[in-house]
Amino acid sequence: MFVSNVELHEACTMDEAFALMDRLEDARILAGGTDLLVDLKVGRASACSLISIKRIDALKGIAERDGDWRIGALTTITELGASECVKTHLPVLIDATSKMAAPQIRNVATVGGNIVSAVPCADLPPVFLVLNAGVTVQSSEGERCIPLDSFFQHVRKTALRSDEMLTAIVVPKPPDRFGAAYARFSLRDGNSIAVAGVAAGLEFNERGEIVSARVSLGAVSPTPMLVADAEDILVGNPLDDDACVRVGDAAMGACSPICDVRGSDAFRREIVGILAGRALRLAQQRAMETPS
Ligand SMILES: Cc1cc2nc3c(=O)[nH]c(=O)nc-3n(C[C@H](O)[C@H](O)[C@H](O)COP(=O)(O)OP(=O)(O)OC[C@H]3O[C@@H](n4cnc5c(N)ncnc54)[C@H](O)[C@@H]3O)c2cc1C
Known part of the structure; x- marks a missing residue:
């Protein structure tokens, strides 16, 4: 498979990039190319020109x-x-x-x-x-x-x-006693995209109660999403097994997974519940260890 009929332009400064974006019709920005070049090859994206931004130091x-x-x-x-x-x-x-x-x-x-x-x-x-x-x-x-x-x-x-x-x-910058963790499931250890992923961010007070909480999901809805009910379940309490299960249930209810070769929608929903518990527990552990 080839990327055909595409002109490559290189910008070394932001001004050069904007000038090219202004001048060129149907142009796309090229960074590492690991998504875009694949998309162009399989016809999921199209472009007449690519503007490489890799040399712009201000973006590094x-x-x-x-x-x-x-x-x-x-x-x-x-x-x-x-x-x-x-x-x-x-x-x-x-x-x-x-x-x-x-x-x-x-x-x-x-x-x-x-x-x-x-x-x-x-x-x-x-x-x-x-x-x-x-x-x-x-x-x-x-x-x-x-x-x-x-x-x-x-x-x-x-x-x-x-x-x-x-x-x-x-x-x-995270506050004191804040910890976050991400748990993901994929079919292999290497070079395998996430079938489901859950991230949790927890801030505790000095009594061990949660004062702010965010739980988010990846690969199980059209966009990455926050679990709206997680904050209500968690804030004001310490993290215990019951809270982990309730957040897991809320996450399973909030997501809308697809069914594909990597897993059915029911399977993805189920592992979201398990991953939520793992992410919450690791976030809690990190919050107890964070440097302030
Ligand atoms: C074999 C393989 C395995 C992969 N595994 C994973 C994985 O496990 N997890 C994962 O998350 N991803 C994975 N990816 C996807 C990919 O590597 C990532 O999404 C990567 O971070 C994309 O960055 P890039 O610099 O290559 O983007 P590019 O391909 O250069 O660009 C991607 C898109 O973003 C636009 N763009 C890039 N930078 C900018 C910018 N600064 N401003 C405006 N628009 C911009 C481009 O125009 C294009 O539309 C995998 C890809 C491959 C090929």
Whole structure:
């Protein structure tokens, strides 16, 4: 399979990228290409031109800014997983990066591409959702911030306009006694997309009661989603087995999985309940260990 009749353009700065986006008809942004090139080959996407952004330094790196972590859109999955900041402060991201694809893909696949693709089984979106993250997007007109919970609109459809580029994912610094974890099920250990994934983020007070909670699901609905009832079930109480089961039941009720070669809808629903318990317990453990 080949990608045919596509012109490749390279932008070295944001201004160059916006000029190309403005000038070229039917152009698509190319980052690592691990989603887009496959989509072009199988005919799921089409484009006359590709604008490679890989040389734009402003989109690279992880930095602390105004109490937030700013993860540049071009950060690769390997770089994200190897970051000392992530290892220390956001280990939930490693739960995802360590399971995604294979090292060859992780070396080129970017965080921005994983989010903009808006594929239901993508691993990073549910994790960023429980971290209360947002994205910054930029066009030649300026910049705007979009909370991640309103970014995903449908399968492969986001709030990004065609003249905009995703520049960074912004993760607020977690409070003390906060822990998060991601549990995913796939058919193999390597190079296998998620059949279902559940992320949990929990903040506790000094008495061990939950003061804020977010639980999100991946691969079991058209977009990554928050489980609306989880907060009501969890907040104000310690985490016990009964709470884990009730959140699992709420997650199973909230999702709308598909049935495909990787698993039936009933199977996916069932494992969502199990994964919810695992993610909650690991989040609790991490909250007790977090550096402040
Ligand atoms: C064999 C294989 C296994 C995989 N396994 C997994 C897995 O386990 N888990 C998982 O989550 N994913 C998996 N993927 C999917 C893919 O690797 C990721 O989604 C990856 O993060 C996409 O990033 P990219 O840089 O390659 O994006 P690209 O393919 O370059 O782009 C993807 C889309 O995003 C747009 N885009 C990219 N960057 C920007 C930006 N900064 N601003 C605006 N638009 C942008 C592009 O125009 C395109 O529409 C797998 C892919 C392959 C081929």
